[in-house]
Amino acid sequence: MNVLITGGAGFIGSNFVKYMLKEHTEYNIINLDALTYAGNLENLKNIGDNEKYTFIKADIRDKKKIEEVFKEYDINAVVNFAAESHVDRSIEEPEVFLTTNVIGTQILLDIAKKNWKLNPQDKHCRKYKAGVNFLQVSTDEVYGELGKEGLFVETMPLLPNNPYSASKASADLMVRAYHETFGMPINITRCSNNYGPYQFPEKLIPLIINNCLKGNDLPIYGDGMQIRDWLYVTDHCSAIDTVLHRGINGEVYNIGGNNEKANIEIVKLIIEALGKSEDLITYVKDRPGHDRRYAIDNTKIITELGWKPSYTFEEGIKETIKWYLDNTQWMENIVSGNYMGYYKKMYKDVDEDGR
Template sequence: MKRILVTGGAGFIGSNFIHYILKNHVDLEALVNLDLLTYAGNLENLHDIESNPKYYFVKGDVRDRNLLETLFDEYDFDTIVHFAAESHVDRSIETPELFLTTNIVGTQILLDAAKQHWKIDNKDKYSREYRKGVRYLQVSTDEVYGALGATGMFTEKTALSPNSPYSASKAGADLLVNAYHETYGMPVNITRCSNNYGPYQFPEKLIPLMIYNAYNNKTLPVYGDGTQIRDWLHVSDHCAAITTVLESGTVGEVYNIGGNNEKANIEIVRLILNVLGKSESLIEHVKDRPGHDRRYAIDNTKITTELQWQPAYTFEDGIRETIQWYLNHNEWLERVTSGKYQKYYHDMYDRASEKNNG
C-alpha cells in the first residue's frame, strides 16, 4: 500500500481517511485524491495537508476513462479506495438517474481501469493473475441490506434488499465489484459500514444538521416520530477498519463495520439539544420520507474476530467530541450551508413541513 488512489477524498469519510493514512503510514509514496467537487466535496477539509509532498489532488470524475488511464500511467497505483458516490437518500429520491450513473457506472469504469493496469496478461481472457500486492476496496453501506425488524443484525451473509434509489445503486456497485472478482479474479474487498459521524460531515446528514440548527436556534426537522434506529460509527474508527481490511483482509471477502451503538434519531437529537443547553421545543416533526428504513444494526463479528479490529470510540465520547468540533469550526459550517445547499434544504425540509401541516 504505497501508491493509493482515493476517489471522493474531499467528502466526509474520504477526507478523514486521507488524514488517517498520511498520519499513520510512513512508507506511503503517493496518495492521489480524485474528486469531482460536487456539493459535498470540500477541499477545506484537506487544507492542512495540501503541502504534504505525498498528497496530490486531481479534480475529475470516476466516469472519465481517459483521465483514469492517465492517472494509472503516471502514478502506478497499487491500491484503490473507492469512496466517490452520491450518498444522500433524499437526493436519490429527487434525482435517481444521477445516483445510478455515478454509483454504478462510475464503479464499473474504475474497476475496468484497475483491471487493465493490474492484470498481468490482458490478452488472455482466462488469466486471473494480477500484480502482487494490488487491492481494490469498495466502501459501501449497511443500507444495501434493507431494513431490520425490532431484533436481529446484518451479517455479511444477509441478502441484499435495498429500499431506496441510493441503496439500490450502492448494492448494484457491490455486485459489480464481486463480479469482477469472480469473473476476472480481481483482488477486491467490500466494506459495509453503519452510519458515520464526526468532523467534516456535510450538514445534510442528521448529526451536523442538528448541531448547526440548534446552535443557531433554528427548528430541528425530524422525520416522522424520530424512532428510526441506526448503528453509529465514529469516522476515525471507520478509517482504521478500512486500513485493517486493506492490510489483512482476505481477498474477495465482505466485511461489515459497525460501532455497536444503536440509537434512535430522536434520542440523538435530544442529546444534542441537551449538550448545547437548548430547548426541545426546537424539534419539529416533518412528514417521513418515502421508503424510510426503520432500523439498521451491524454485526461486526467477522472483522473483530478475523482481523482483530475494534471500535475505539464509545458513542458518548464520540458525540461530545463531534459537537465540540462543529462548535469550534462554526465558520466552516457557515460556508458550507450557503448557496445551493439552502435551496436543497428548503426543498427537502420546509416543503415536508408544509405538507405535514397542510
C-alpha cells in the same frame, strides 16, 4: 505503495486521506474527487503541502482521466469512496446515483483490471500484480431493514429499499463480479451510520447541531424512532485501513460501532449538550422508503482481522459537537451556498427562514 482514494474530499474520504497520511508516511496518497456539492477542499487544507499527497479534480466516470491517473501514478490500491450518498437526493434524482455509483465504479474496476492483470490481453488470465487491491466502501443500507431484533451479517441477501441503497448494492455486485469473473483482488466494506468532523450538513447530526446553534427548528422525519448503529468516522478509517492491509481476498466485512440509537434520542442528546430547548423539534412527513432499523454485526472483522471500535458513542458525539463548535466558519461556508435551497426543498414543512 501508491493508493488512489476516490471521493477523498468528502466527509469520510477526507478523514481517511488524513488518517492514511498519518499512519502510513511511506505511502503516496492520490486523492481524486469531482468536487460536487459534498466535496470540499477546505476539509484538506492542512495537508496540501505534504509531498506524499496529490489532489486531482476528476470524475470517476471520466474513463480517459482515470486511465491517465493509473499510468502516471502506478496505482497499487484503490479505495473507492466516490459516490452520491444521500437518500433524499436519490429520491429526487435517481439517475445521478446510478451513473456515479454504478457506472463510475465499473469504470474504476475496468481500468484497474487492465493495469493490474499480468496479461491483460488474455481474458482467461486471473493473475495480478502482487499487492494490488480494490476496496469498495459500501453501506449497511444495501441489506434493507431489520425488524426489532437481529443484526446485519455479511451473508445476508441484498434487499435495498431506496435508489441510493440500490445503486450501492449494484456497485457491490459489480465489484464481486470482477472478482468472480476476472479474479480481481477485491474487498467490500459495509459500514453503519458515520458521524464526526467535516460531515456535510444534510446529515442528521451536523444538521441538528447547526440548527440548534442558530435557534432554528429541528426537522425530524416521522416519529423519529428510526434506529441506526452509529460509527465514529475515525473508527471507520481504522477499519478500512485494516481491511486494506489484512483483508482476505474477495471477502466482505461489516463495520459497525455497536451504538444503536434512535434518531430522536440523538437529537435530544445534542439539544441537551448545547443547552437548547426541545421545543425546537418539528416533526415532518416521513420520506418514502425510510427504513426503520439498521444494526451491524461486526463479529467477522473483529475475529478475523483483529479490529474493534475505539470510541463509545458518548465519546464520539462529545468530540463531534466540540469540532463543530470550534469550526463554525466551516459550516457557514457550506450552508451559505446552494445547500440552503436544497434544504428548503427537502423539508417542505419548515418555513422559509428555517423555523
